[in-house]
Amino acid sequence: MAAPSAEQQNGQSDESDLQSPISIKYEDSETESGEGALPDYVVELIEKEIGVDLKSLKKVSALLEKLTAENKLLEEQVLTVSSSVPLRVSAALSAAEESRVSLEGLLQRERVLSNTLIQHLQGAQPWADSLGRTLEQLDNTEKHMKYLQCLSRIEELSCRQDWVIDRTGFFNLFLSDDLISETSVSRVGLPPTTPLSLPVQIMLLPLSKRFRYHFTGNRQTNSLNKPEWFLTQVLMWMGNSSNFMEEKIQPILDRNGANVNAKVELCRGLLTLAQEKLALDAPRLLYDDSLFCHLVDEILQFERELRTTHSYPSTLPGVLHVLLEEVVLQKWLTVERKMAIEKVDAMLSAEGAWSSQYKDISDMDELKAPDCAETFMTLLLVITDRYRALPCPRAQLRFLALQRELVDDFRIRLTQVMKEESRNPLGSRYCAILNAANYISTVLGDWGDNVFFLQLQQSAVALGEEELLGPLGVTESGRLASLEGSLFEGLLGLLERLRGDMLGRLLEAVMRDVQKKAQPYCRDRWLSLPSQCDQATMSLSSLACPLMLCLRDHLLQLQQMLCLPLFQMGWQDLAERLDLFLYQNVILYNHFNEGGAAQLQFDMTRNLFPLFGHYCKRPENFFKHVKEACVILCLNVGSALLLRDVLRQQPSPTSALNELGVYRLAPCDVLILLNLRASWPGK
Incomplete structure (x- = not known):
């Protein structure tokens, strides 16, 4: 292998x-x-x-080759750059050296030019100064030439201006005065009047100039707090020109057939000046109560003197129309209300508010009005005198509504004080409050019959013043229109209610004292008293003495503290209350023998009735129950038997009772009284 x-x-x-x-x-x-x-x-x-990943390791060789190639490329670039940089640096250094040399040359040239320029400016400065002086002279010469040209132009135009003024000045003054007069008249809402005659307009020119000179602008005589200055001046001009207008101007107007009163015409013209001035000043005084009140007083005094001293006709408007502007009139009403309330507060808190200043003079103190009530009614009378002369019935009715409001407020105050004094109704202060209510009621009743307020009543009905009259039916409106009612009826009713309530409380206090003193008299032994024939003379029962003394003292006290009308009402009401008390608690509560009946009659007719005889001629008429009961109890036995039979048998025994002088007691009451007699046959 x-x-x-x-x-x-x-x-x-x-x-x-x-x-x-x-x-x-x-x-x-x-x-x-x-x-x-x-x-x-x-x-x-x-x-x-x-x-x-293990499989991706195959990429290592490719990656190595790639990186090797990139590294080689970078090395070549670095070698190329490193070889070219020295050449570029040397070129830059040589260029910088050339620039430095060039800059030094330029700086040298700049220094040379600067020195040359400075030398040139120093040499040219005298020429510049000389040229500036020359230009200034030319400028002044040009101004003088323009001024001379302006003077020449003015002189040229002055001739034309004089001619224009001569031709139009007179008419311009007339037109301006007419426009001002018409504007001021329309501003204050005066009724339209005929324009002034031409002679009077000519005469008013200098007076108008003097008036505007002194009473407009920044003159010291143009003072908002002294309206009497220009008003007095207008009155002085009227007075000083009166004889001249009547003796010199009026004959001329009469010869020319002009139906004009020269004096009145001049007054009309002067009034226009005053109206214009007042129309401007009145709105400026709306935020100062004292100055506004002073202005109103001066206007009213001016109007009064105008109508009386200067005999200005009442058919022609005066200056009162200025006060009829809604803003001014509302301010006047507000100030009147404010001042009246402050005075009422002061008079009620005064030390002698509830004493009469005429208490030591009996002839002048019949109403015994306390000082606060008399001062209050004087305040209302002064308000009446102020708005009486206003020519607008609607404005007068607004003041009348204010007076009614003040009277009602005073009545409420009296009620509050009365409630504080109700614990001692026999005190002097309580009686003074009662006298105050009676005094105000009496004065308002007299005002209801006054001609001025009757005229306002007719105006209120004609204008339908619901605020003053209230929601009236046909009957009430008819009564007011026929003068059967009065604008003060509502207030009189409230005052009458207050007076009746206070008098009732007073008499109740008197009766409580009298009833306390009369208790022994009520329990007297009327069945065992000796007959009249067994006594030498009749005398007042000893048990009746405290009652009579108490009654006498209270009557004297009421007479001293109450006014005569209230005392008349008081003693009469007291007599009727006492009559019922004696009838129910003395007569009906007891049985009487002949001596007891005689003693009762003697006490009543010879002692009680004479106490009230100082105030009327027949006081027994106010004690009808007691008087008639004494008549029945004192009948002799035969007459009593006969009367009892008549009362039992006849269905209407009125005539028999009338023959005995019995008119108040009913037949059944008479039978009860007869049964109270102990002196019957067989008893």
Whole structure:
């Protein structure tokens, strides 16, 4: 058998190598990494190209050949580059040297040119300074020439301007004044009026100029907080021109058949100036209450003096229309409400709010109104005087609604104070509150019959002011239209209810005290009292003395603390209450013999009735139950028997009772009283 060839031996060796695990090679490489180990990127390349597959080891020879070829190519390139680099470097160095030499030459030329330029500028500077002075002189000369040309042009135009002014100036002034007047009049909502006559317009020109000079712009006389300055000036012009207009101008107008009042015409023209000024100033004062109030007061004073002192016709508008602008009017109402509430708070918290300033003067203190109530009604009266002159009924009705609101607010305050004082209804403060309610009710009742408020009532019905009148039916509207009702009816009803409630509480307190004092008198031994014939003279029962004294003291107290109308109502109501009390608790509660009936009649007719005789002529008319009961109890036996038979037999014994003077008691009540008599035959 032939020996194996070299290739076979190599193949066998390769196979033996292939059969050895690759991991052993890797381990060997790892152990030899410290000494000439392959770089990591070589190991990665081998793993990438060969991997762990034994069959892929056949690629090693191809990979080796490829890498050998690439290595050879790289070596050739390196040799080529290394041979050409020195030539390029030498060429670059020679080029840089040439550039340096050229740059030095350029720098040398630059230094030469710079020196030459500096020398040239130094030599040309005097020429430049001289040229600048020459140009400045030329500029000044040109300005002078233009100024002379402008003067020449102005002089040329001035002649034409003078001619134009002479021809049109007068009419321009008229047109401007008319436009301003019409604008201001339309702004303040004035009714249209006839234009001023031409002579009056001419006379107003200098006054109008003076007015606008002093009261417009930045003049010190144009002050928002001093409206009286321009208003007084207008009034002064009216007064100073009055005689001249009546004596000089009016005859001329009359001779020419002009149906014009010269004085009124001048006032109309001057009023236009005031209206224009007020229309501008009023909106600027809406945010300052004190200045706005001052403006309103001055306008009202001006209007009052205009109508009275200068006899300005009421058919012509004044300056009050300025206040009728919605914004101004609403501000006026707001300020009036605010000021009124503040004053009410101050007057109610004052020390002498519930005392009368006329308490020491009996003739002037019939109503005994406390200071707070009188001051409040004076406040309402002042508000009325302020809006009375307004030419618009709708605006007046808005102020009337404000007054009604203030009255209702004051009534609520009175009610609150009354509740605090209700624990002591006999105190002076409680009575003062009652007097205040009565005083306000009385004044409002008088206002309801006032011509001014009656006219407002007619206007309210005509305009259908639901805010003021409320939802009225046909009957209520008819009553107001026929002047049977009043705009204050609702308030009067509330005040009447308050007054009645307070007076009732007051009388209840009096009656509680009287009833307490009358308890011994109610339990008197009326069956065992001696007859009248057994007594020398009749005298007041000793048990009735506390009752009479208490009643007298309370009547005097009420007379001193209550006003006369309230006291009249009070003592009459007290008499009726006392009449029922005595009838029910003294008469019906007891039986009477002849002496007891006589004593009761004496106490009532000679002592009780005279207590009220100071206030009326026939006080017994307010004690009908007691008076008629005494008549029945004091009848002699025969008359009593006859009356009892009549009451039992006749179906209508009214005539028999009337003959005895009994009108209030019913027949059944009379029978009860007859049964209370102890002096019957057989008893």
